Amino acid sequence: MEAADEPHDESNGLMDFKKEIRAFFFFIFSSMVLVFPLSAQERIIGEGEHRGFIVNEGRQVFKVSPIKPGQTIQVFLSPHWIIETGGKVEWNLADQDEVRLQASSKTNPEVEPAILEWTSNSQPRPSAYTINVLGMGGSFSGEILGQFTMQVYLWDQNDGNAGTDAPETYEKALLLPVSEPGTYLFEENFISGTADVYDIFKINIKPNHSLTLKATPLHWQGSGQKSIVRWEFLNKSFRLMKGGSSPFPQLTPFAVKVFHPQVKAETKPALFYLLVKIEGEVSLIYTLQAEMKEGR
């Protein structure tokens, strides 16, 4: 029985070996498919450096989430080409609903980084971003054309030294802490023509006190020739006390002086608003300087 079984075992062994070979090649093939995917794969990423392949007809999706109120995302993408010529990489930045915000592309031999940048408002909106990387060119679908390095940065705002963004509604306006006599400087207020279009501050002025407030454009970024920043100082009934504007790329300051008189024994402070609004494809760092004093 043993002798009769042996040849049978041998043929089984050969079949197992063939199966193993097949499994091995299937494994190699599967790994290739996984390494060079043609269907979109989504990865959740944060700040830092990320890498991937530029694949002909390949799409990679990176999701950056969650986003803090007023945060700015900056994405630097650099291609490193393997093929000599004819490759192209396109990437775009989209919001949480896949609405495209910005797009850019590079054709080899271009290697310098492209930048995508967007600022959320205080809600925050966008609340998440997706970065889509698409490869094209080459001679067949799935061909590796190169690699890319992607640097992602997230920047917080510091409007009114609050460590966040000044909201876009009067109800949620950011209190500027200047009601006691003194001189105050807020150096890093930021506004952007992407989603952070409004910054609204509220200010309390005590009876028989006067406020001198100065807003100054410090650093413009962007290109919009029709871009402008508008300043509005309003009372609690939203009546405009004084308005002004500084067109891109001017650094003309806006200044306002208000006195809140003492009426009888009233001790309640008066509420005022400063509205900052930007128009165009630009962002602006501006300073706020306040001087509060007793009397006029």
Ligand SMILES: [Ca+2]
């Ligand atoms: Ca802001």
